[in-house]
Amino acid sequence: MASDIEIARAAKLRPIADVAAGIGLAPADLDPYGHHIAKLATTSGAARGKLILVTAINPTPAGEGKTTTTIGLGDALNHIGRSAVIALREPSLGPVFGRKGGATGGGQSQVLPMDRINLHFTGDFHAITAAHNLLAALIDNALHFRLPTATGLPLDARHIQWRRVMDMNDRALRQIAVGMGPGNAPAREAGFDITVASEVMAILCLADDFDDLRLRLARIRIGRDEAGTPVTAGDIGATGAMMALLIDAIRPNLVQTIAGSAAFVHGGPFANIAHGCNSVVATRAALAHADFAVTEAGFGADLGAEKFCDIKCRSSGLRPAVAVLVATVRALKYHGGAPLATLAAEHPAALDAGLASLTRHIENLRLFGIPVVVAINEFSSDTAAEHAAVLSHCRETLGVAAHICRHWSQGAAGAADLAHSVAALADADTADFCLLYPDAMPLADKLRTVAQQIYRAADISLSPAAARQLRQFTDQGFGGLPVCIAKTPYSFTADEHVKGTATGFILPIREARLSAGAGFVVALAGDINTMPGLPRVPAALGMDVDAEGNITGLD
């Protein structure tokens, strides 16, 4: 069977100007990056389409194909005669060189050119890295020279909360000491996160426009002065230079799918300590140029769709018309207790138990007033009996449309049923979107609301530090921000090993952090690793470039 990169390479790409013309964009609207990638040079007009959110059950090692389904659904909507533009996140170099896998879909449902998109693409992540690290260099320079901040006092070296970033899996940089050696003082503990964990990434993805980007960058909290007063990026004069580094990165990137659909691939914040969605400007661009904008949120419908709604939609005013919940028979069996090695075999009891997870995610999406369609992403090991069991559960027990989807193997035609169903539901305008909590709710109550309604915890527990931090943020005027719960995506609980639909547990909040620029309060439920390590055998070791200049070993 052909690998993803082989399928991608065999595809015939259209000039990006033709793809753009197909959605009403003129050459003057584009800055080309090669012949198959472009950045939008102009701001898009008003939304004319409806927003389709693709989300999934909790991720598993078996893979669900959420991005693949987002692409397949976009292709299928175009295939059935409706216009659709796709909006996706950009891949990070970390996973590309770490555990095998790009993030551009798979099979016949990929965005192209996959090798370029998975590597440097248009340089957005490099620009974000540079802007983030320029702020870090300005902070350490201010410490070195004991420069006064806007408050009149120097920064307090003991309370710097801005780390550095690199788009790489590099465990040795997680925890470091900087400023060592003569002349480089002050020495202090510091560290690197992966670029997708940068607050600049979250900011770029939530910014409405250039002016909003500037306001958000200026608000970034970097630490405190020697009297304890909070200090921001704006207070040390960093905003303008960061803006200069981000003027191209804020513009959405246009590419195409194998089927030729237009796709905006732009931004990619973590879905734990940030909100996990492509940029607001890319979603808006998709909405401006088609009947449907098909987008996705990170991780499952609990962690990802909740943040999509309560953070991205709250901030931007975007409103999804339909949600598509992606599941696979294999992943349902895994959630129902079947061991990973046995997922190719039928296991009716495990499948049945796994359907309880599916049910909960559907219930959760309905809390936001979004009508749901279930997409079962077919694997070759699936059986007719398994398909029948899942479809029957969805359609008869839950009253939700559900379809077996074969876009991975068949492309657009394989998801035509799903597309008809999604289009009909969107046309019917049944969505009655609502946020899970109002801005005015106290921060701790927001956390409790999400924990109880989405994760079905009995309650939260706040560590003394977390309780103090929430009080501080409220006192400092940030009590109206939404919350961003950073927890394992593999379980409804904070323990990744607890599968299935647990209830009655306590969700422990260890620490709270303020992302004042992005505009949310992060609550850490468990240890969240913001700088992955490479595995013993990194994917990098299997990569190369062949005699024709094609990249090999990237799948």
Next chain:
Amino acid sequence: MASDIEIARAAKLRPIADVAAGIGLAPADLDPYGHHIAKLATTSGAARGKLILVTAINPTPAGEGKTTTTIGLGDALNHIGRSAVIALREPSLGPVFGRKGGATGGGQSQVLPMDRINLHFTGDFHAITAAHNLLAALIDNALHFRLPTATGLPLDARHIQWRRVMDMNDRALRQIAVGMGPGNAPAREAGFDITVASEVMAILCLADDFDDLRLRLARIRIGRDEAGTPVTAGDIGATGAMMALLIDAIRPNLVQTIAGSAAFVHGGPFANIAHGCNSVVATRAALAHADFAVTEAGFGADLGAEKFCDIKCRSSGLRPAVAVLVATVRALKYHGGAPLATLAAEHPAALDAGLASLTRHIENLRLFGIPVVVAINEFSSDTAAEHAAVLSHCRETLGVAAHICRHWSQGAAGAADLAHSVAALADADTADFCLLYPDAMPLADKLRTVAQQIYRAADISLSPAAARQLRQFTDQGFGGLPVCIAKTPYSFTADEHVKGTATGFILPIREARLSAGAGFVVALAGDINTMPGLPRVPAALGMDVDAEGNITGLD
């Protein structure tokens, strides 16, 4: 008076496809990056032009305008009806945000779009940074898991010689401890250099082609195994993934000057611990598309032109037909002992003393068999008497052509005399290029030869460490490599405060380092800082983006 960025912004840019067509490149030969920048998509043909090397007297705080003159001469050659293509280095973000100043020329002699070239450009430096740091992450991962290298033994954590890089001035990263904290072992001392100091940068700039790039990357020395055997990047399997990150970065970037001349701006290694020239592939591309390729070497004719000849020309077979030595009246007075604050005033004695420096650089260039033309880059404070003194010294005392050049204020017409002179000298084919020393000369003798013939030292002194290192490199088979002396560019001696034409001194070599991939042995004469710090008031603090999206404060 208009600032450089104001002049640049007022210029009317031609579509890059038109610029390319003007030098015989078809649209299929290009990958556009926006409408005014392109990467070469194809390999250029054989050289048809002659190579003009622009170099300078020792740099001073007063500025000499070497890049400005390189651009002005290229424009002027086109202006007088000869065809010329320019080849330059890419700017680094470090100086852009540190001490005010891009690196795209000045006045009417600039390459455009200056803001894009000075910031991310086509992402080459980001790609080099990523490839460098991927190797670093693979090294620390190999240490963490104690993976066997190709020698069968694990790496020795005490002898890792590969640091990390960032395209930023960040003194806090010069000397750091990595791998701290539980689970991140082993902890060890490490550090960051600025990206222009990366051996990957030097490699990319010396590589003949893609295959040569691969061979050079594989040869990078990263440390030793636990038995003391040297270990390379190839030995830990890093080459292929580094290649994947560099497939676009190795292709030259095409831009235009204000006058519309074509310029390849590509690569930019340090001129102390590396050779300080744009890429070989860019120089070759320039030679393939015009009668003249006008290029430059870093720092002055001592440090820069010597490396251009003994490293770049030796490795590539490139041969300069003419050298242009750039000087200013102000800088000559400074070298002759006039204080910086008085340079606007006449000072005949200082000017006369400064001409001795000019003489020495001309003598040095003649050692390589290259005929020389002197370009006096006019400043508004220059007087007619000063011009007459310099021209008379060059023409009558030294027998070299010399011209007052006004390309900064007047553009191409201002350097027409220089262009006629250079073209005539190149047409006369008087160059008899020779290297300063043969490959077979022992490493210490190579150092002595450069020290005595170029710097006019009585001898070198080798520290015990340096002597041992040179013996080791020779024993390991690297005795045939050229040497790269890393020293201050501000003096012929190793002490930056010694101005003028010192003789009889001893050049102390403190340490030797092997750049096995780039293909030279670095000899450190004095402390060389490979990670600059930001000044007390960094240029970044004055930068911003205006309402039209134009970058301000970048000059």
